[in-house]
Amino acid sequence: MNSTIKILPLLFLGISQVAFSQIKEEKLILDKKREPEVKKIEKKKTSIEKEKNYPPEEKSQVPVNYDITNVPAASDFKTSTIQGEDISPKFDAEYQNNYFQLGMGNYGKILADGNISTTLENKMEVGADLHYLSTSGLKKEYDWTSKQSSANLGAYLTSYGDLGKFSINADYGLNDYNYYGIYALQPSADVDLQQKVNRFKVNGYYDFYSNEILNDVRVKSSFLSDRFGAKETQAAILLNLSKHHLMIPNLNDIRLNADLGLGLETLKSTFDLLDKNTSNVFNTTLSPKLSFFKDKSYLMIGSDFSFYNGKNNSLALPEETKTNKIYWFPKAEVQIATSDEFKFYGGVDGGLKINSYSELLQENPYLVSDQQLRATETKYRLYFGLRGDIDQNIKYDINAGFAKMNDILFFKANDLFNHELTLDRPAYDFANTFSAAYDNGTVSEVRGSVQYFPLANLALDGELGFAKYKLDRYENIFNKPLIKASLGAKYTMLDKKLNLGAKAIFASDMTTNSFSINDGVTVPPTYVSTENLNDKVGGYADLNLSAEYKVHKNFSIFALGNNLLNTKYQTFKAYKVLGAQVLGGVKITF
Template structure:
């Protein structure tokens, strides 16, 4: 199979002979450089030059967007969205923004059997209607020299979308199917006698999303719908739907120099999760939220006052029984921004909220979860924050902020031991102390974040980010898989009349703590394991350096090369799961 992929790339390179195509491309889309949630944001980036869009967004929409630039640091992100050395990697190929390309086809190949096929096609069927399709595939043969068992993986995503620009608003529709096919290869506690193991896990996800953005903020602002259905290899099933309606009345005068916006957010979110393994956990949760707020602004300064009212109805069950409950929550919401100058803008506030933890969202963070989780919402009772941001001569942009939160049922990952201690058993792929579970605890969270962008010259951009997090929990002595400090550095540089684009991304993460299990044969019986849980097992920090280059041989043809994890460290994001070492791969791209 790998030879066929390699031959396909060579054949594509050898037979390329396409005449010049005159169509001007709008925007380049790159594989996996997109957030899954919400999908409609991906669509909004694929804009066409239709008549209805040339005056969009209206001035009041621009003002609304500027006011809604929140600096929420409640939900701690994964170690990095840039998972370059895993199959869930993000492509760092630089974009040629001056060409506004969107229609393209790419093929790439590299070590570790990495194979890439990637395409985006879109076009107008009417002056105000754009339709398109995304197709992405990425696979690797894995770490054959490190593991006697299979560590290969592959993922794909195919989707279709439509943008409709009406007289009074903009519609977005998006439907896509994706799968992630991989193995539970992180076996560390003991060596199986048979290396021919079935460790397969496969996750399928079908999503449908839609939105309507009203050009005027008179009463109706926007409507958003997100939904997905997920299933996996072990018959886990989850369905999710979220309907959000935003009503507003904007730009009404309070005095000569003070105006105000009034907004009401209405959100209905529901998720139904069913597992058929082990304890057979099931959960059915419905969260209804009202979010009224009023914003007073004077120039670029503003004061926001509001609240969030949430009503949660949940039903949790396993093989032992069922637990039903309903609860009402109130969360304060206020924010003030004082724009002393473009260079110095001080802001601060308080907010909170309820987050539904779903199987689909947790898999985005950790794909090696057991297909049997207790899913409990995380409540941020309050979150105080303050910060300083600014733009100095359009050459230096920065944002530094700090926050303190009180959190109930904060979610963390924990390693599983064996589910069956028998030695002679034929084990399923998840029963080698190689999976993770979800645990929860109450406590406080302190965060410090800093982000900056520097533009020292027209064709060079440099960026950096720092994230410090510190939990203090009621029960857990250690916070698993949450590094104390994360640092990222990046740069983009174009040269040779922008025919050559170079990119750099560096990620630096401190040590993380995990629990682990030590297994040994029971001396009293010959057919059983004893296990001992080890706490404070360190999963080492790492530095991950990445380079990229793309050169345009022709306006419709370019070649690219990527160097990922160039230091070659096979670090572990999760205990037992080494990532790929140094990777070098490249290929060709056609735009049309």
Template structure:
């Protein structure tokens, strides 16, 4: 029977082709254990939690997390994107559940000169105090056969963290330094004068985050602080800070079978961005938000009613215009109802909205090839109506499907830049080959459909799938830039041979995207360049298949192999920027 199971699993993986390994995980999707309640996806790395918590979370925290659980799609670019992965967070393959060891060191090497060094070390100073460090490094030599100029990249993150478990709550603090050193190699419209042109960009980021989670929801629920300082090769500087305080009073008894929670969220966020080239834009944004809400429960069904009151203060200036100021108060409705007909069928719907401060640091995570001179404008979701259904079928199949409609002001998109200097010059700056992007904004509406599911057909097999459909209708822009109509992801994780062999699979399917593009030619009369813009250029869709395998030779030693973009297509996420083709990386991992 066991052999039949193994054959079935391998046949399942084979139907999708060969595939994934450590996708660029910006948010961790924790593995759902069949024997327990599903866990909420966390921003913080899983390694910053200690397994030894005996009484955490308390019952009211479990209830709160269960209600807020949403199976949202993790929108991450595949590892085969030339913006190399950070190789952090959890592997796509399952963790060894027996004798789990959080301390490890691994090294790997592959084609395209890819080199990986990855480590996590932690230990207890006392029974309730843990400290640790994370180190991640990844480099690649780039597409030497495709480009005469440099397209190599290397990036690293070095961090330290501490967890303290007190009688009343849990403290966490982490700090890290990260750099990303790469090139603006996506030149498609202009032939460079020589192959040794300097296309370098380097981004440095220092972050400090802290959090306190109170075990009881009496008055204080939790406090979170996030901050970073960012600089780049062209003198850009950005400071960001966010303070979030959640106050609450939970478990009011309204009637015998009805209880209520009262919550008040307080959020302060500030970002100051200053650029040193071209128009030398300066952006200062500050927001203060109060979020009162009341939630009424009856069994697993509930009704939540609340509002967001936001005050926005922003300033923008550059070297060509006077400073513009904006102070505005916003109100956003917030309500949600969930009807739990059964564990298998829970129907929900609601309305929400809010402000999002667009920052240079966050936009670089989506598109590293931005020009170091942006106008940063907050995005306002005026309202967002949604409805859906989710459920858990016998703890073997979990799903969430929903649809929504939003009215959005200053929706953010990426836009291809033209040449900044139309003169013919041999010492052109690295960002001045029509190879960078800016951030543009427009008002409009957005219709979305999302689906996410996980299944556990066998004891050691987890299968997941996600779908995201989004369609914008904009007021001014002729096209919707770099927003695919459909995104689909499929995955599987399997453990076999008495949990010594871990297999992982991930596939991404993305439809065509639209961009603008330029034809650049010489002007013999003016001794310069002239450009012709096309506003409906198609950037082709792609299928990206990835596979991982790890074999545990000894409890402290294992070998692994990763295969990425195994179809070998050098597709483009952004116009001009081919990703690496089929990639293979192998290495060793030492756990202790």
């Protein structure tokens, strides 16, 4: 029986998994979470009572150890990403926080990655992260260069005081890559397709141990520039006020939490190319909320108010456009818990999402450096679902929703900007870039996630998502799959010396627009382009495996396999990913 139990997880790992192998997006997780991680299945934010982080020892009945939260060795860097999501396996194995690792693989991959930190006598934690990853790209697929590299350097400080925890981190990132997805023209091999993006972020966070009035304060700021003169500055401050554990007279079995969120956000974006778009946004949010609890059932009622002030200008606009508007969004959620196994919930919410050039590049790095930026308004979203925890072995969440939205964001392929009959043109002018597109409409969604823990050293998870858009102007939404799914596994053995991980990601095909370009018969001769509004980018199944073996307490070897099905699918039109990739290396901890 025991041998059967051991064989099953190994079979699973051999069959399954994962990841999206887009050349550009592989990078280190520099913003290592300094707070306890919340599993995806429980990520919906509510006013449900929760224990605050890091209570001071004198206020705790049980002494608290202020040790650095362990970050598993195998998840120090991203093996692959999809839209910025980390899909590398996370293990619970113990390891030292100071390390350096070096790896090499096919496609000219070179990885250098390190972290160093220390905890001082006053319980202050200081540290730094360093990461570099490069690849020579798809030399056999394209005549021109598709090499890419990314580098990150971060530093952080966390201090534990009498009233709360203070954290600050600074991060600099450089992405150097090429607009290599050319399908409509045939330039020479030495064509310059380079794009380079610099980002600098500073974030601060103060978390009060008690929920008495002051809950937490967050300050975020970021600065971006790219090779073509784009500049963007973004800053936000968020303050959460709360009064929890209030008792209602004559209803001692019902508890009340009162919360108030206050936020200020500013965004300034300028571009030097083409229409020279500029955007200047200042947004204030106010979010009051009342939550009533009885056992594990609750009712939350609230609202979101946004006071939006925006200015947009470009060479294509006859005059500056200004928007001053107050938005109101409903907020309500109810959960009826018949047991731990079955919790029925439903609600309504909405909100205003300020879209920045920096965030758009995280989703699609192949944007032209001139974007019209608008805020996406979710007027309302109705949803309902079922979630539960079965014997602490299975966690699940199944939900469906319907939303009415304005300015839904997606990406549209660009035509040639200059139709002159020449191949001596800028990197972004080969019909190889994208721009943000917007439309009003509705979206219907069905999502499900499950986590299964059959053994103490084995964890399995799966997610499935369906999203159907119906737009007012466009017949189809571009570059968004109808169905996305993932399967994952984590397995430790040999007294946690060997960590195995697996993840598989699947997606259906996507509709996109594209262009065919021919020499024209105009006078003077120019390129003539024809747009196809119903082109297809095929779906994919991507498999990723990882393994790490601790040879000594200070020395480990690791191996990662990406896109092991060796399918050169496309992330966006003509942007093929790397084929099967194998990277191996060594890690020294100290």
